[in-house]
Amino acid sequence: MKRIHILLPLTLLLCVLLAAAVSANDAVYALLAEADLPQLFGETTFKADGVAYQRLLLPRYLLEQFPEEADAPKPGDRSQKVEEVKRALYSNDLYPHNELVTYTQVRPEVVQYFDEHLALFLQTLYQFCGLPDKEPQLDGLTLYLLDKLPAISAEMRNDIEIVYKYNMVKNDTKGTINRDGTADKLYYFAQTDPDWAEEIFEFEGNGATLKDRGCGCACAAMVFSTYHMVEITPRWMRTYALEGNWPVSYGLPNEYFEGIAKKYTNLEKERYGTVLESPVIVPKNQLDMEQLADQIGNKGYMGIIHVVAGAFTSHEHYMVLADYEVIDGEGYFLVADPYVQPSRYRDTDQMRDVPGDNQGLVYAKSSLLYRDCKSFILFQQDRNAFPQLHKAAAPERIDRAGKEAA
Secondary structure (H helix, E strand, O other): OHHHHHHHHHHHHHHHHHHOOOOOOHHHHHHHHHOOOOEOOOOOEEEEOOEEEEOEEOEHHHHHHOOOOOOOOOOOOEOHHHHHHHHHHHOOOOOOOOOOOOHHHOOOOOOOEOOHHHHHHHHHHHHHOOOOOOOOOOOHHHHHHHHHHHHOOHHHHHHHHHHHHHHHHHOOOOOOEOOOOOEOOOOOOOOOOOOOOOOEOOOOOOOOEHHHHOHHHHHHHHHHHHHHOOOOOHHHHHHHHHHOOOOEOOEOOOHHHHHHHHHOOOOOHHHHOOOOOOOEEEEHHHOOHHHHHHHHHOOOOEEEEEEOOOOOOOOOEEEEEEEEEEEOOEEEEEEEOOOOOHHHOOOHHHEEEOOOOOOOEEEEOHHHHHHHEEEEEEEOOOOOOOOOOOOOOOOEEHHHOOOOOO
16 A cells, blocks of 8 residues: 555656656646746746836746647738637726727727737737737637636736837837728827717707817827827817707817817826826917927827818818928928818829828928918927836736635
8 A cells, every 4th residue: 555655646746757758637736727837937027118017927838738830820811810819809898997909900800900000919928928929819828728718817917018008109000000001100090980980969959060170189189198008099089079068150169179189188097097188278379380390209298280271171170299300301291180081182283192091191391280270279299208017926827817816
């Protein structure tokens, strides 16, 4: 009997030692998961531009369980697996307090497309797992990590999201995804977008829609999304405008932008630490276009120009000035026009096409914009500034997510 008692633990030990070298069944890996094995790396934290974050710890056996897959979906691919991952990450049931995949990433035209934002999110997840050199792909290990993600602490998920959004700013990949899968590297929403164009946005029963009069809502959506690093659509801005009884004959008054900024100053402060201060309304006679070029081009400010009939429109209209660039020795503002119909433009000799397929973007000279300007709504904050918060107080073992503390 003593011999049997001695052989039994030796047999179990042999199984553990061989598990790393041979294919094992689920029961053996369950045993390994419960064992207190050495972690993949000794460090329990990592730094993102000098800020320390707690890590998601991976036992060694996980890497051995998931070998490399040559046919795993990678950036630029389209597949059903990509759609499943995007929809899971977008799910409000799984992630009610996180934006890991956005509205524009799950539109029907691109939901199966492995876009650059999904790739960057996976790189950020790998960063937390101690795998900074791993190429983004939907292999077995990545799917395992994603499956465990809902069970980790809310603080750790928040940290992952913060670093992801910070990486978007750092790598200049923030913004919305177009229906062809490309990105303009800015948050762009059109009032003419079929997703909400026909929603009622009337004044005194005139039956108008967002397409007709929603330029202010679309511009506010672009600005709010930029400063808070989340996708806030014109539909959301329309709801606020109607609740506050803001609509006027031509759409929205300049004061709408002050009002909504004041009401939602801390919209994402708890999650990201972002704050949006109320803008300054600058009348045309006080507008210095040279100073504005410096503010938008160098200081990172952002603004909404209120124009009258002229080069861009046959009536009053709002557009976003998203950047300022010198091209071939001449200065141009990058204009995000929420009404997509470039054929209506006049004075195009003072405009320049923007590379890409987004017809809502155009470069325009300062003199042309000043000529048509009625007033300007200036947000005096750096649109590229994003705070790095950290909330998790301890590392967590990914294989024990939802079971116990690390």
